[in-house]
Structures are given as structure tokens and as C-alpha cells.
Amino acid sequence: MFMTVADIKRILNAQVHCGDDLMDKEVKTACGSDMMSDVLAYVKDQSVLLTGLVNCQVIRTAEMMDMVCVVFVRAKTPSEEMLELARERGIVVMSTQYRMFTACGLLYEGGLKGGCRVE
Amino acid sequence: MAGDDFTRAGEASGKVKNAMKQLGLNSDAVRKVAIAMYEGEINMVIHAGGGQADVDITPDAVLMVLTDHGPGIADIDQAMQEGWSTAPESVRNLGFGAGMGLPNMRKYTDDMKIESTVGQGTTVRMKVNLK
Numbered sequence: 001m002f003m004t005v006a007d008i009k010r011i012l013n014a015q016v017h018c019g020d021d022l023m024d025k026e027v028k029t030a031c032g033s034d035m036m037s038d039v040l041a042y043v044k045d046q047s048v049l050l051t052g053l054v055n056c057q058v059i060r061t062a063e064m065m066d067m068v069c070v071v072f073v074r075a076k077t078p079s080e081e082m083l084e085l086a087r088e089r090g091i092v093v094m095s096t097q098y099r100m101f102t103a104c105g106l107l108y109e110g111g112l113k114g115g116c117r118v119e
Numbered sequence: 120m121a122g123d124d125f126t127r128a129g130e131a132s133g134k135v136k137n138a139m140k141q142l143g144l145n146s147d148a149v150r151k152v153a154i155a156m157y158e159g160e161i162n163m164v165i166h167a168g169g170g171q172a173d174v175d176i177t178p179d180a181v182l183m184v185l186t187d188h189g190p191g192i193a194d195i196d197q198a199m200q201e202g203w204s205t206a207p208e209s210v211r212n213l214g215f216g217a218g219m220g221l222p223n224m225r226k227y228t229d230d231m232k233i234e235s236t237v238g239q240g241t242t243v244r245m246k247v248n249l250k
Contacts (some may be wrong), residue, residue, distance in 0.1 A: 035215075037220060041222075064157045
């Protein structure tokens with residue numbers, strides 16, 4: 001039994017900005033952070049990134065980490081430039097009303113684990 | 120790599136990553152190279168006004184040489200410490216400047232060498248083994 005992007009959308013009552021056709025993608029772990037350097041130190045792939053930071057480098061970071069999905073917390077919305085980057089790279093982008101702590105908690109309760117570790 | 124536009128930072132690393140994927144290289148190596156290059160690219164944009172990256176892909180390894188003509192690094196050992204950063208406030212607001220760039224680059228590569236002269240620039244050489 002694994003979690004998909006569709007499950008994340010449902011659990012976080014999220015709004016999808018791009019990647020409607022990628023809802024079946026499996027998500028294995030999650031990372032919640034506003035510091036991209038910390039995200040880059042995080043090893044696992046097929047992950048979802050929860051963040052309150054809104055700039056193009058969030059999408060670039062997700063690309064480098066082979067992340068499946070980016071969720072902006074606190075209802076923050078990405079720019080069109082960010083969405084274009086995400087579409088080109090096959091990354092789902094969503095927004096949720098929940099704040100970081102609650103969003104992470106809901107996903108954790110739903111069975112998604114973090115497992116951030118530094119090699 | 121252009122140093123005047125933070126939005127474009129990451130473009131070069133993305134291209135290298137795609138090239139490696141198209142070559143069918145193993146995904147762990149692709150990710151390590153992509154992250155190391157991306158951190159290096161961000162460093163050059165933040166501190167040096169841009170720079171140049173040369174990437175060689177051989178059957179055994181990926182070799183990256185990142186060169187800039189920025190201010191140089193006065194104390195390389197200090198710069199390699201986790202958390203040590205000279206990034207300006209504007210960069211920290213963008214989610215960078217936590218002082219993890221160089222340590223991350225070292226962590227994800229199998230070999231890393233930094234040569235730098237204050238006032239002239241910096242060259243970072245990195246290697247990720249494919250076998």
C-alpha cells in the first residue's frame with residue numbers, strides 16, 4: 001500500500017496548480033523545509049516537498065532531488081514562471097491552506113514518513 | 120552560468136542532469152552530480168557573479184570543473200564548515216546561504232578539490248564515480 005499524489009491532494013485539501021495528469025505518481029517520503037540547502041542534504045527520492053518559500057529555486061531544488069511534488073503551505077501560490085519550470089520537469093505543484101506543522105502532521109498521520117538523514 | 124539572474128541559477132545543472140539521464144547512467148550517480156553541480160552553480164551566482172562549468176562524462180566517472188573569477192575564498196577550511204556562510208541577507212531570504220553548499224558538494228562527490236586566490240577567483244573540481 002503506497003501513497004500517491006492524489007492522496008496528498010486529498011489529505012491536505014490542496015489546490016493543484018499543475019500536474020493534473022500526474023496524480024497517480026507514488027510518493028514514498030516527505031520533506032518540510034524553507035531552507036533549500038537543508039533539502040539538498042536530504043537523500044531520498046520520490047518525495048514530496050512542503051515549503052513556505054516561493055521562488056524558482058524551489059522547483060530547481062525539487063528537480064535536482066527527483067521530487068515528485070511540491071506543496072506550498074499557508075495557501076502560498078507559485079508564479080507562472082515557477083509553474084512553467086515545474087511542467088517542463090513533470091513536477092506536480094499544489095497549495096494547501098494548512099500551515100507547515102499541521103500539513104506535515106496530517107501527512108505523517110496518513111502514513112507518509114520523513115526519514116531525513118545525512119549520509 | 121550567468122551571475123545576474125538568480126532565477127536562472129540551476130539551468131546548467133538541469134541540462135547536465137538531463138544529459139546524464141539520456142545516457143542511461145544510474146540514477147544515484149545522476150542525482151549526486153546534479154546536486155553537487157547545483158550547489159556549485161548557486162555558489163557562483165551568489166558569490167562570484169557567475170562562472171563556467173566543464174563537465175566530462177567517462178565510462179568510469181563524471182568530472183566537473185567549476186571556475187569563477189569572483190572574490191575567492193580566504194579560508195577554505197572555514198568555508199567547508201557546515202553553517203559557515205558569507206551570503207548576504209537577500210540570498211538567505213531566497214532559502215539559501217545556510218552554509219551547507221560546500222559541505223553538501225563534498226558529501227555527494229567521491230573527490231573534491233578547491234583552489235582559490237583572493238581577488239582572482241575559485242576553481243572547484245569534483246568527481247562522482249560511476250562504478
